[in-house]
Amino acid sequence: MPRKVILDCDPGHDDAVAILLAYGNPEVELLAITTVAGNQTLDRTTLNARRVCTVAGIRDVPVAAGCDRPLLRELITAAHVHGESGLDGPSWPEPDVPLADVHAVDLIIDLLLASDREVTLLPTGPLTNIALAVRREPRIVSRVQEVVLMGGSATRGNQTPAAEFNVLVDPEAAAIVFEAGWPLTMVGLDLTRQARVTPEVLNRLLRLGSPLSRVVVQMLEAYRDHHRRQSVDPPGLHPGIWPGELEREPPLHDPCAVARVIEPTCVECVEAFVAVETQGRWTSGMTVTDFRPSPGRPFNARVATRLDVDRFWDLVVSAVERVGLDAARSGGSTA
Numbered sequence: 001m002p003r004k005v006i007l008d009c010d011p012g013h014d015d016a017v018a019i020l021l022a023y024g025n026p027e028v029e030l031l032a033i034t035t036v037a038g039n040q041t042l043d044r045t046t047l048n049a050r051r052v053c054t055v056a057g058i059r060d061v062p063v064a065a066g067c068d069r070p071l072l073r074e075l076i077t078a079a080h081v082h083g084e085s086g087l088d089g090p091s092w093p094e095p096d097v098p099l100a101d102v103h104a105v106d107l108i109i110d111l112l113l114a115s116d117r118e119v120t121l122l123p124t125g126p127l128t129n130i131a132l133a134v135r136r137e138p139r140i141v142s143r144v145q146e147v148v149l150m151g152g153s154a155t156r157g158n159q160t161p162a163a164e165f166n167v168l169v170d171p172e173a174a175a176i177v178f179e180a181g182w183p184l185t186m187v188g189l190d191l192t193r194q195a196r197v198t199p200e201v202l203n204r205l206l207r208l209g210s211p212l213s214r215v216v217v218q219m220l221e222a223y224r225d226h227h228r229r230q231s232v233d234p235p236g237l238h239p240g241i242w243p244g245e246l247e248r249e250p251p252l253h254d255p256c257a258v259a260r261v262i263e264p265t266c267v268e269c270v271e272a273f274v275a276v277e278t279q280g281r282w283t284s285g286m287t288v289t290d291f292r293p294s295p296g297r298p299f300n301a302r303v304a305t306r307l308d309v310d311r312f313w314d315l316v317v318s319a320v321e322r323v324g325l326d327a328a329r330s331g332g333s334t335a
C-alpha cells in the first residue's frame with residue numbers, strides 16, 4: 001500500500017523535482033502540496049508550486065499556501081541559488097492549477113486527523129508550517145508515521161559554516177519539530193551532497209523527450225549555472241572536507257528526502273541525537289549531531305549518511321518519465 005504523504009515545500013528547483021518524484025512514484029500517495037516562505041517569498045514559492053503542477057498535469061492534489069515568514073525572525077531567501085523568481089530557467093506558462101482556499105497549517109492538521117492511516121510529513125523547506133501545526137494541534141503527533149525532512153547537517157552547513165539553509169531560516173521552528181517526539185529522519189547535507197546533477201543525469205532526462213523533461217532540464221541547467229556562479233571554490237574549504245564539494249555540479253537536495261520515503265534502502269541512516277542551536281552567535285541554525293549513545297538522552301532522529309546514487313537517479317528519471325507521459329496524454333504540459 002502506498003505511503004500517504006504531505007509535501008511541505010518552498011519551490012525552489014530541487015523542491016520542484018521533489019514534487020515530481022513524489023507525484024510520479026507509485027509508492028507515494030500525495031495528499032497535499034503545502035508551501036512556505038524560504039527559497040523565495042511565500043507568494044513566489046506558491047506560484048512556483050502551481051507552475052510545476054501545471055506543466056506536470058498535477059490536478060488532483062491540493063496546493064495550499066502556509067506561513068509567509070519564520071516564527072520569530074526576518075525571512076532569509078535564497079535568490080542566489082534559485083534566482084529572483086525562485087524557479088529561474090524555463091519560461092513558465094500561466095498556472096491553471098488553483099490555490100486551495102485553506103491555510104496550509106489547517107490543511108495539514110485536517111488531513112492528519114481525518115486520515116484512516118498514518119501520514120508521512122515530508123518538509124523540504126523551512127519548518128515553520130510543521131512547527132505551527134504541531135503547536136496548534138498536538139494530537140497530530142500520533143497520526144504521523146514519520147517526519148522525513150530535508151534539512152540540517154551532521155557536519156558543516158551551506159548557508160553559514162555551521163547551518164544548512166532550511167534550518168537557518170527558522171531555527172525555532174526546527175527545534176520544535178526535532179523535539180516533538182515523532183519518528184524523524186534528517187536528510188541533511190551530508191547525504192544530499194552525494195546527489196550531483198551531472199551531465200549524464202541531464203542527458204538521461206533530455207532523452208526522455210517529453211515537454212516536461214525539457215522543462216526539468218531547463219530548470220536544472222539554471223540551477224547549475226547559479227551554483228557555478230556563487231558557490232564553487234569557497235576559500236578555505238579544504239578538498240579533504242566533503243570530497244566532491246569543489247565540483248561544479250550542484251547537489252539536488254530535496255528529492256533525496258522523497259527517495260528515502262519511497263525506498264528506504266536508497267538512503268542509509270544512522271540513529272543519533274540531534275539538537276537545533278537557536279542561540280549561537282556563529283552557530284545559529286546548526287543541527288548539533290551526536291551519534292554516541294548517552295544515558296538519559298535518547299536518540300531522536302535517524303540521520304541520513306549514504307545515498308545509492310544510481311538508484312536515486314533511476315527513481316527521479318522514472319518519475320519524470322511517468323509524469324511526463326501522463327501530462328502529454330492529458331494535454332497538461334504546455335512548455
Ligand code: BDR
Pocket residue numbers: 012013014015039078081124125150158164165166253254
Ligand atoms: C535546501 O535549501 C534550499 O535552497 C533547497 O531547496 C533545499 O531545500 C538545501 O540547503
Ligand code: CA
Pocket residue numbers: 009010011012014015039124125254
Ligand atoms: Ca527546499
